[in-house]
Amino acid sequence: MPKRFDQARPFLTLALVGLAWLLVPVVVKTFTRASFFELTAPLSVAPSYARDLQEYWTLRLHTNSELIEAGRDLARLNASYEESVQQNLSLQAEIARLEELLRLPAYADYRSEHARVVRRDFSGWWQRLVIRKGQNYGIPVGAPVIFAGGVVGRVSEVHTYTAVVELISDPTVRLAAVVEGETQPISFQGGINTTFDPPKGVIEFVPLNVFASSTMPKKLVTSGLGGVFPPGLSLGTITKVEPSLDGLYKTGEVQLDPRLMSLTEVTVLVPRNPE
Amino acid sequence: MRRTLVTFFTLLLLWVLLAEVNHGLGPAHVYLFAGGLFITYAALVLPLRDGIAAVMLAGLVCDASAPVRVGTHLLLFAAAHAVVFNIRDRLPRDETVARVIVALLLNLGLFLALSFALIGRGPAPGAVWPRLILDLVCSQVFIALVAPWFFALQARVLVVTRVERDPLA
Numbered sequence: 001m002p003k004r005f006d007q008a009r010p011f012l013t014l015a016l017v018g019l020a021w022l023l024v025p026v027v028v029k030t031f032t033r034a035s036f037f038e039l040t041a042p043l044s045v046a047p048s049y050a051r052d053l054q055e056y057w058t059l060r061l062h063t064n065s066e067l068i069e070a071g072r073d074l075a076r077l078n079a080s081y082e083e084s085v086q087q088n089l090s091l092q093a094e095i096a097r098l099e100e101l102l103r104l105p106a107y108a109d110y111r112s113e114h115a116r117v118v119r120r121d122f123s124g125w126w127q128r129l130v131i132r133k134g135q136n137y138g139i140p141v142g143a144p145v146i147f148a149g150g151v152v153g154r155v156s157e158v159h160t161y162t163a164v165v166e167l168i169s170d171p172t173v174r175l176a177a178v179v180e181g182e183t184q185p186i187s188f189q190g191g192i193n194t195t196f197d198p199p200k201g202v203i204e205f206v207p208l209n210v211f212a213s214s215t216m217p218k219k220l221v222t223s224g225l226g227g228v229f230p231p232g233l234s235l236g237t238i239t240k241v242e243p244s245l246d247g248l249y250k251t252g253e254v255q256l257d258p259r260l261m262s263l264t265e266v267t268v269l270v271p272r273n274p275e
Numbered sequence: 276m277r278r279t280l281v282t283f284f285t286l287l288l289l290w291v292l293l294a295e296v297n298h299g300l301g302p303a304h305v306y307l308f309a310g311g312l313f314i315t316y317a318a319l320v321l322p323l324r325d326g327i328a329a330v331m332l333a334g335l336v337c338d339a340s341a342p343v344r345v346g347t348h349l350l351l352f353a354a355a356h357a358v359v360f361n362i363r364d365r366l367p368r369d370e371t372v373a374r375v376i377v378a379l380l381l382n383l384g385l386f387l388a389l390s391f392a393l394i395g396r397g398p399a400p401g402a403v404w405p406r407l408i409l410d411l412v413c414s415q416v417f418i419a420l421v422a423p424w425f426f427a428l429q430a431r432v433l434v435v436t437r438v439e440r441d442p443l444a
Contacts, residue, residue, distance in 0.1 A: 010357035013327055017353050021346050029345040036339035043291045044340075047298075119294055120301035123308070124406040125393040126342050156342070166342075171397030191397040195304045195409045202398045262302040 034159070041162050044130055048118040110144075110230070110269035113137055117264050118162060127167040127193065128156070131266060134163045142228060144269045149257035150234030151222060152266050165266065168235060169199035169256055176225040177203070177235055179210055185223050186210075188235060188254065198258035201236060206250035212238040220254055230269070278321060278438045282329035285429045286313050290336055296417075304406070308389075308414045310337070311382025312422060314352055316429045318359035319368040319377065330356045343393065351388055355381050375422045382418055386411050 062070075098104070115131040122128075133139055135158055145152040145165045153173060157164040166173055171191035178185055184207045192200040203220065212218040217237040224231030234257070241252035293309055300306065313333045317326035334349035341348070359377060367373045390407050394400045433439040 007361060010323060010327075010360040013323060014353050014357040017327070017331065018350060021350060032335060033339050033345045036335045040287070040290070040336055040339065043287070044294060047291070047295055120298045121294075121340070122297070122301045122304060123306035124403050124410055125389065125396075128342065171403075172342075189398045192399060192402050193304055194402075194406050197304065199304075261304065 037157075037159055041159060044119050045132060045162065048116060048132060052116070109272040111272055113139060113268040113270050115139075115163075115266055115268060117266060120261075120263075122167075122169075122193065122261065124193065126172075127153075127170040127190065127199070129153070129165040129167065129263065129266070131163050131165055131268070132161070133268070134159045134161050136161055137270075139163050139268050139270060143271070144229045144233075145266050146233060146269060147259070147263055147266050149259050150236070151229060152260065152263065154228060155268065163268070167199075167260060169193055169201065169260060175229060175235075176223040177220050178223040178231075179212075179238065180219040180221050182210075184210075185225055186220070188220065190256075192253075199256040199260055201254040201256055203238065203241075203252045203254055204244070204249065206241055206252055208243075208250060210238075210241060210250060212241050212252065214239045217255075277436070278325040278433065279328040279332075281433055281436045281438050282317055282321065282325065282429065283332045285425075285432050286329060286333040287336065288428075289313065289425060290333065294340075305413055306410045307417050308386050308410065309382060309418055309421075310348070310352065310355075310385035310389075311378040311380070312418055312425055313337075314355050314359065314381055315374055315378040315422070316426050318356045319363050319366070319374055320430075323360060326360065327353060327356050343389075347389075347392070351385055355385060371423050371426060374426055375419060378418050378422045379415055382414060383411070386414065 113133060115133040115137075117129050118132050119130040120128075121130070129152070131145075139155060139158055141155055141158050143155045145154060151168050153165045153167040153170065155163050156166040167190065168175070168188075169190040171189070173190045175188050176185045177188040186206050187204045188201055189204070190199070190201045192202065194200075210218070217239050220235045220238050222229040222231055222233045222235060236254040236256040238252050239255050241250045243249075244251045289309065289312060293307060297306055314330050317330045320326075321329070330352045331349050334352035337348035337352075338345055359381065366377065368377075386407075394403055394407075397403055430439070434441045
């Protein structure tokens with residue numbers, strides 16, 4: 001074989017690979033991607049089960065008196081939650097009565113599906129979680145995901161036994177928000193995730209009458225516009241607003257909940273009557 | 276074929292370990308990228324067909340778990356493999372130090388290529404660079420520490436599975 005051809009062989013192979021990849025139909029590429037995700041899913045899920053087992057054996061080391069104390073604390077918490085459930089029921093009845101009286105459209109109804117976090121994937125390029133429930137629990141693409149501190153993100157991919165959640169700190173996530181207690185919509189986008197700092201997002205199209213600073217922060221919640229997230233879920237705290245370049249609106253910075261980065265369990269809101 | 280599969284399984288192991296490390300580092304907002312490690316041994320030691328096939332399979336695994344256009348990692352890994360394979364006879368490729376340096380340079384190139392491809396998606400691309408640079412530094416330190424072990428593992432697995440002959444035998 002001529003030496004010149006031998007030297008060009010790696011690049012000829014590369015050109016062939018590139019050409020073949022360009023000519024492959026999108027369906028085949030999508031199928032390949034899904035297949036490789038499913039192929040590696042057990043490898044991702046197995047360590048999460050191992051972590052759970054590790055946690056279980058750690059808990060087994062607690063003494064009986066510690067468990068009795070924990071049980072007592074839980075009983076107190078349960079009592080206060082029962083009271084909250086009663087209040088919630090009466091408020092829901094009140095909302096239903098007002099909706100009927102004012103002929104308002106009812107809020108979307110959701111089923112809560114709790115899921116363990118399998119893998120966190122927080123790079124400067126993307127911010128994602130893999131959770132341990134997927135098509136097997138009827139989780140749809142686009143479903144909102146929440147936790148005790150507010151919004152986590154939305155489901156971006158659903159696989160057989162797992163699903164991928166795009167966090168609100170991901171640069172590509174955009175959603176409509178409002179300042180708590182107000183009605184003017186604001187555009188929220190995630191994306192500033194500096195090392196060792198809590199995640200941040202940015203807000204745009206903030207009305208000129210909104211003022212906030214680190215000493216006088218304001219809470220940002222979901223607006224309910226767009227139909228993905230129910231209204232009133234916490235997104236974060238507005239710590240800075242300043243006039244935009246055109247002077248018509250303001251832009252600002254939102255501090256997201258630092259617990260977003262260490263989640264071990266989330267709740268997927270699955271719409272009961274998807275449109 | 277056997278050489279390709281055995282090498283691919285070592286790359287799969289690397290992918291799992293890296294995912295676990297990144298899972299643990301998530302709360303600190305540090306992310307390790309080790310694309311260079313996926314390519315170096317295959318490009319420096321294996322024959323062209325076996326090496327590029329293993330590297331492309333690893334690229335498909337990385338593509339499946341990342342929100343990028345399908346084929347991004349595959350083509351980047353294949354291109355990096357072609358470049359290193361072309362110059363490997365001019366490198367002291369049997370020496371671990373040389374292999375580690377190749378892995379570091381490859382990782383730098385791949386990290387920058389991915390960064391330029393993906394950085395435009397965010398609201399403030401300029402503000403992301405300090406984070407990316409710190410991630411790159413951490414990734415390079417990680418590779419420098421892990422690469423000798425990983426190359427030894429790849430060589431040993433090929434011997435244990437009787438794909439290669441034991442050089443010490």
